[in-house]
Amino acid sequence: MIRSLASLVLASLVTLTGRAQTYDLVIRGGLIIDGSGRPAQRADVAVQDGRIAAIGKITSPGRAEIDAAGHAVAPGFIDVHTHSEDIADLPVAENFLRMGVTTIVTGNCGGSTLNVAEFFATLTRTGVAVNVATLIGHNTVRLKIMGGSFARPPTAAELDQMRKLVDQAMRDGAVGLSTGLIYLPGTFARTDEIVALAKVASSHGGIYASHMRYEDIRIREALDELTTVAREARIPAEVSHLKLSGPTAWGRAEEIIAYLDAARASGLQITHDQYAYTASSTGIGANLIEAEFREGGAKRYRERLADPATKARMVAAMKKSIVEEKRGDYTFAVIANFKPDPRANGLTVPQAAKLFRGSDTLDDQIETILEIEARGGAQGVFHGMSEDDLRKFLAQPFTMVASDAGPRKFGDAVPHPRGYGNNARVLSRYVREQKLIAIEEAVRKMTSLPAQTFQLKNRGELRPGFVADIVIFDPEKVTDPSTFSDPHHYAEGFTDIIVNGTPVIRAGQLTEARPGRPVRLNE
Ligand SMILES: [Zn+2]
Incomplete structure (x- = not known):
């Protein structure tokens, strides 16, 4: 007989087709942190055909088996704020894998690929280790249509062409529209231009993600603009890399949290992401x-x-x-x-x-x-940030964990450590050491919250039928040795990383597999 963990058995050993079988992969004896925020429980996970087949006491064998005793088993982390337009050149993206990230959203801060269909076709052809979703960038679209003439609003005809580009990108599977309102040429856009384009993204069910116009003492003005776009375009809005930048803005986290809560109470869908460092890049x-x-x-x-x-x-x-x-x-x-x-x-x-x-x-x-x-x-x-503000933002239930990084070329220059350590740092510093948030909550911020917010269907939770993006790590050992002065160190503590059912890291070693794929809106 099958001895089930009553609260956890979400499917039996009998597969959907009704017959008992050997699974592709069985992960045994791990502490299941399923991404929903529910308390962790010990169980086995069975994977078949790239999907999670069962969770519970698995007696059937797997063609491959992983002993996860003493380790946490969680959904692969989803990093919703990356700059990975060059992912085809660095297809292993080992810095992401080593900190547990199996799905990235790129095209942030207004800068993206212009041709989403072509971008995805390239990734399918060359192969990548992680799953890739993208936003369509406002700066990219504006640059294409308005050329070198930035410091003005678009003409009606130009705005119409920009709308068409956003529409095409959304049809090709972009998950929404991004802005980077400190950057050229988006910084010259007025709010009505952004609303017009956000309406297009909204008509496809996408999100609006914004690197806001101000992150300093003027942040209220910027939040007013973000909520105006959310309201007028009827679109969920994401504050990218939420922060209070510069000493004059420090200490206002509670005020900003109250603002965001009030916006949600008024009916807007507002979320935010954050990296766990007091420096930006x-x-x-x-x-x-x-x-x-x-x-x-x-x-x-x-x-x-x-x-x-x-x-x-x-x-x-x-x-x-x-x-x-x-x-x-x-x-x-x-x-x-x-x-x-x-x-x-x-x-x-x-x-x-x-x-x-x-x-x-x-x-x-x-x-x-x-x-x-x-x-x-x-x-x-x-x-330029205060640790106290950072902690307050991180503790908020609508804050997800995102790196704002891209695939790292190991050893090249002195980049921000967030690209190597962000998720590991949250799990080590803010969960294990400071006990700011529970591990289940930290994992939720890295998995189901981003999946639901960016509408990456069937990802972000360990649940039968969901895609088998799985990470296995030691909660006692996970750490981020990458520092500002010496950044080129991979995160430690992650032993196995599985993408779409295929291990890309097994017992700490990279496999040759590149099972990642484009992830399209609502796919
Ligand atoms: Zn940004």
């Missing part, structure tokens, strides 16, 4: 030089820099914001990847100023930033 120029000076491309930027009057305005604007944000100088900004001169990688802006100019006065720091941008720009890491 984006372009040095995008973050530190006003958009009006970068508008129109690199050539026009250099022309402005060469004009003494315009340059004086640029410098004045930067000094003003340093004072207003109570930063003192640019010590908070670190150069992560400056291709023309990698000696600068890992240096703070004052250190880079010393290297390049022999002096680290504020004027020399500003010159260094302007010069880096003139030489093609650099990726930066910005230490």
Whole structure:
């Protein structure tokens, strides 16, 4: 007889076809954290034809078996905020796999592939280890239609063409529309333009995910814009990488949480994602030089820099914001990847100023930033959040865990550690060490909450019939050795990673398998 765990047996040993059998894979004796938030329980998991066939006491054998005693067994993590347009070039995406991520959503912050059908066809052809969903990016669409002329609203005809591009992307399986309203050219869009495009995404049942216009002291204005889009376009809205940036904005987490709760109470579907670090990462120029000076491309930027009057305005604007944000100088900004001169990688802006100019006065720091941008720009890491705000946001039930990273080229430059450690850091630091949230809740934030929010059907839970994306890890050992100064270390503690029923990491070793596939809206 089958001895069942009454509360957990969700299907019997008899498969849907009605006959007992040998399973493709049986995972035995693990602590099942099923992604729903329900309490963990010990059970076996059977996998057949890429799907979860049964959970409970499994007596039938598997063609492959994994002993998961002493380990947690959870749904593969879904990272809804990534920048993985280059995933076909780094198809193993080992940094994601090693921290338990089996599905990524790319196309965030307004930047995506333009041709979603072609993107997915390429991934199918080349093979990838993780599942890939994408948003269609507002900046991508706006750049395509409005070319080099950014600092204006689109004409009616241009807006119509932008709508058509969003519509096509949604038909091809994009999960929604993203904006990056600090970036070119989206920063010049008014709210009505975004509403018009969000309506198209909404008509297909997609989501609106936004890197908001402000994440600093002006965050309320930005949230007003996000909720306006959600209301007028009747679309669920995701605050991307929720944060309070800069010392003047710190300490307002409770106020922002109350705002978001009130928006939900008014009937809007608002969610958020967050990475578990108090530093952000984006372009040095995008973050530190006003958009009006970068508008129109690199050539026009250099022309402005060469004009003494315009340059004086640029410098004045930067000094003003340093004072207003109570930063003192640019010590908070670190150069992560400056291709023309990698000696600068890992240096703070004052250190880079010393290297390049022999002096680290504020004027020399500003010159260094302007010069880096003139030489093609650099990726930066910005230490600008408070741990207290981060913890408060992370504890919220509508906050999911997402890295804001892409596939990492091991050893290349000095990137933000979030691409290697984000999920592991939540499980080690905020679950095991600080006990800020329970492990079941942390896993829910990495699995069912993102799956439901981004409508990735039949993923995000360990449940019979669901896709067999499964991670096995040791909750006592999971850790994130990647640091800001020494980021190139994979997360530790994950022993087995299974994607669509196929192991991509087995007993800690990469397999050659690339079972990942495109994930289309509602598929
Ligand atoms: Zn962003």
